[in-house]
Amino acid sequence: MNLRPIGRRAALAGAALLPLAAHAALPDRPVRIVLGFPAGTGPDLLGRLLAEGLREAWPAGILVDNKPGAGGLIAAQEVAKSAPADGTTLLLGEVGQLAMAPSTYARLPYDPGRDFGAVAELASVDFALVVPPGLPVADLAAYATWARAQPALYMGTFGAGSPGHFAAAMLGQAVGVTVEAVHFRSTADAVAALLNGNVQGMFGSIAVVAPHVQAGRMKALAVTGPAHAPQLPGVKTMAELGQASLSISAWFGLVAPAAVPTPLVAEIEAAVLRAMAAPNLMLRLQEAGFRPSAAGRADFAALMRAETGRWAEVVRATGFRAIE
Known part of the structure; x- marks a missing residue:
């Protein structure tokens, strides 16, 4: 997976310089970050560290909502179908849910490319x-x-x-x-x-x-x-x-329901990248075995598309039968 380190550093640096006024359009109600992993796991730690870093930007509150089961499909489907599309329900997704699932599941209850909008890549394992x-x-x-x-x-x-x-x-x-x-x-x-x-x-x-x-x-x-x-x-x-x-990695990123307005997604992206740039958060992620790889929504969307194609070829080559 090409991590494009120069682009990621630029994205982080740019986010760190954004003025505090950029928070004005962020949700004024509690935000829920849904993830398809149990409490106490690595992805759960990633979600809680991110939520901690975003608390200043979102004073209304942030809840990390664990929805494990079915390889993360339960969590992904819930966020894909959530309403209203006001940015208060987000998915901390990973390569399996967002790039492998279209090829490994015969009947997927959501379409990653259609039902989600990229917000930011967060880290890799x-x-x-x-x-x-x-x-x-x-x-x-x-x-x-x-x-x-x-x-x-x-x-x-x-x-x-x-x-x-x-x-x-x-x-x-x-x-x-x-x-x-x-x-x-x-x-x-x-x-x-x-x-x-x-x-x-x-x-x-x-x-x-x-x-x-x-x-x-x-x-x-x-x-x-x-x-x-x-x-x-x-x-x-x-x-x-x-x-x-x-040369493979399991990557994690934040996505929003596709209907969330683009200006709001951009505000959430800026807040997330600012949080991910904090040295203490990056250090804690590294200590937990993550490789921080924060990137903005354009880069993350491109990564999701490229990885979806790559894993489709892998699934076909391995002869893995789609899960019903």
Whole structure:
């Protein structure tokens, strides 16, 4: 995913310089940020940190409303159908809901491109390819060689149709290995399976797997982000290892119902970018394993379109059957 760092820095800098008068048109009623993840998860933390940063701009109040279930579809559908379109109901969405879902679900109860308007990209999470410590491999090339000698490579995922699932399938195609995806209900369950030796690899978020790697309970063979991960020093990126197609991240962003007037969306965008530029917020996100990647609505809309096309090709190539 091309993060266009120069454009993002410019967007943040511009937002930071906007006058306080720009808040005048913001909603004067409590704002609800809906997200399709349970309380206590990484995305929940992202939503609460953002809400905290926006409290000065929105003195009427901000509520983070957790609506988990159905891979985030419940939350997305609720926001897509919400009324009135006055900017008081927003969705903190992610790549699955906003770019993968049109290809992975046969009957999607909303259309990301039609029902939502981009407000701002917020942050990304990168992954690491990890394997059990007892596996006789030291790098990605050795792992591929070892896997080709097996009947199949059993890889854990944190759900069918998730980024970890598609990354595993893409790895199999890239190195010529038959991958059998073993789906678990959560990232924690997939991690436990790897620690117990019940699967032979997985793509896990760096924040989750890094402590296990550091303790010697896992081996990290590669990271999927655009740069080395500070938590995993010495681990190369997929691009450095000749597997640029496996350079993937799970991104998060704020969207509004499509009917919200453009001038109001622009005011919300400015407030969000200003909040995301706060050094303390950025530091707390980094400590939680996020890579702050704030960008305005034009860039975020372009990212959503590009990623929707990219994941449609991945879904077709992997042969994943659309979920009913």
